[in-house]
Amino acid sequence: MISKGSASECFVYITLPGQVSAVTAGKFVLTRNARDDALGRFIYGRSYMENRQALEIDPVELKLSTRTYETARLNGVFGALRDAGPDYWGRLVIERHVGKVQLGEMDYLLESPDDRAGALGFGLSNVPPAPLRKFNKTLDLEKLQTLADALVKDDLPNDPDAPQVQDLLLLETSMGGARPKAVVQDDDALWVAKFNRADDRWNNTRVEHAMLRLARECGIKTAESRIETIGSRDVLLIKRFDREKAAGGYTRSRMVSGLTILRADESVTMQTRWSYVILVEELRRIVAEPKRDARELFRRMCFNALISNIDDHPRNHAVIAKEKDWKLSPAFDLTPSPVVAQERRDLAMDCGDMGRYANAKNILSQHARFLLEKDEAGKIVNDMQKQVAGTWYDTLRTCSVSEKDAETIRGAFVYPGFSI
DSSP: OOOTTOEEEEEEEEOOTTOSSOEEEEEEEEEEOTTOOEEEEEEEOHHHHTOTTOOOSOSSSOOSOSSOEEEOSGGGOOHHHHHTSOOHHHHHHHHHHHTTOOOOHHHHHHHSOTTOSSSEEEESSSSOOOOOOOOEEGGGHHHHHHHHHHHHTTOSOSOTTSHHHHGGGGGOOOSOOSSOEEEEEOSSOEEEEEEOOTTOSSOHHHHHHHHHHHHHHTTOOBOOEEEEEETTEEEEEEEOTTEEEETTEEEEOEEEEHHHHTTOOSSGGGGGGOBHHHHHHHHHHHBSOHHHHHHHHHHHHHHHHHTTOTTOOGGGOEEEESSSSBEEOOBOOOOOOOOSOSSOOBOSSBOBTTBTBOOHHHHHTTGGGGTOOHHHHHHHHHHHHHHHHHHHHHHHHHTTOOHHHHHHTGGGSSOGGGGO
């Protein structure tokens, strides 16, 4: 861990459009003073700035420039770098793998694997390592599920050198979130495998798969998904939209989370910036097609309210750039929650004049920010409400969600207070 008054640094690599190997973009330095305050600095390398193909790491904090960037947020880690690092599940894997060593933010970046989200990488050499070309196969899902179960139950040896602990790296640490997951490969693509937990109240993998399908039926662009059944266990495979198979490896898309776009973090004091209204304003400044993406974000906000997705926090929204231009990524992590309250439910982010209130009137209150006329916005809300109310059950059952599970989450869909 970084000690008080010392410095730690690493090189930041980026895979540019159309390439399968990374180049060095710049250097990240993290310091802590005697008061334990963190300060991060980043500067693009001279050779990178001279590269005609060079692109910005992100369109918010680290635009292409010769200046030295500084931040004290996120323990001194720039948002785009944090987006490329491990989230809760990935940190848990790393912590169990390294044992009792106390880790700092730089350690998590350096310990995270090459299959991290987006186009960035980190290392101690100014020359990027060769890209990872071998991944877990879909044939390994049973072993990965067993490892995930053991980690969730804290049923692993305490010895970091034990074979089972060493195998934890098979779970990888890319892509955010708290649910057990791993990256796997089939003949055509890379997928994020998401596993059920023994303490789940319903079959989360099948329900999430069904929600992605229901969202598409509502006109929303979502990540591609499918279900693999291993023995009696279901695994959700979500195709990675930041990777594309190419000769010699995978091309990578740059990717930045909504949290970074909002210049916010996950602390209570910064949650005042957790807002769809602010997000769409920032989004319109970044993306190549503001009208298209603003309307798409409006649909997702409405859909989250209609399925009571109270986990729609900013890290579950993102922009990607396959080439130079940025655009809203496909929707992902759509999960219903059968909250007991019938009159009022809240989203994780503000969605209108009445804050986080997941209500049609509130959602429509800031329609102009989403570049929608009042009548257009009203039609979208009405059409989506009818679609969700009329098809949620059939969609769940078509995706082989059990009748028991469908009844358990029935209360999540178009709750009475949505239309008050």
